[in-house]
Amino acid sequence: MPVIVPTLNAAVAGVPRVIWEGAVTGDTFTPLALKQQFGLAASVQVVGTFGGATVTLQVSNDGTNWVTATNIAGGLVSMVATGYHELSLSAAYMRPTLTGGSSNDVDIILVLRGSNGV
Secondary structure, three states: OOEEOOEEEOOOOOOOEEEEEEEOOOOEEOOEEOOOOOOOEEEEEEEEEOOOOEEEEEEEOOOOOOEEOEOOOOOEOEEOOOEEEEEOOOOOEEEEEEEOOOOOEEEEEEEEEOOOOO
């Protein structure tokens, strides 16, 4: 399956949105390296056709060992339908995963806040 590379979309001036687009079960995801303070405050939204799939946001400080991110309320960032989570992240890397389901097609959209660019 393809490797989904995050793209920077600045459709709204001054709002850095990072998007993993058109993901299906079996795809792998290129991690996003968080630079400077971007991601200190963030949000993630997942939209599309889930077809029984689960999307999870993972974080890592070494790019090798991954754990599921938590939202600001302490819950795991995992979605089985269109959803949204507020985040406060200080990890070095983040990536989504997509497991299970069939006939799915989802977009994972991060909005990053902080100083400096990605």
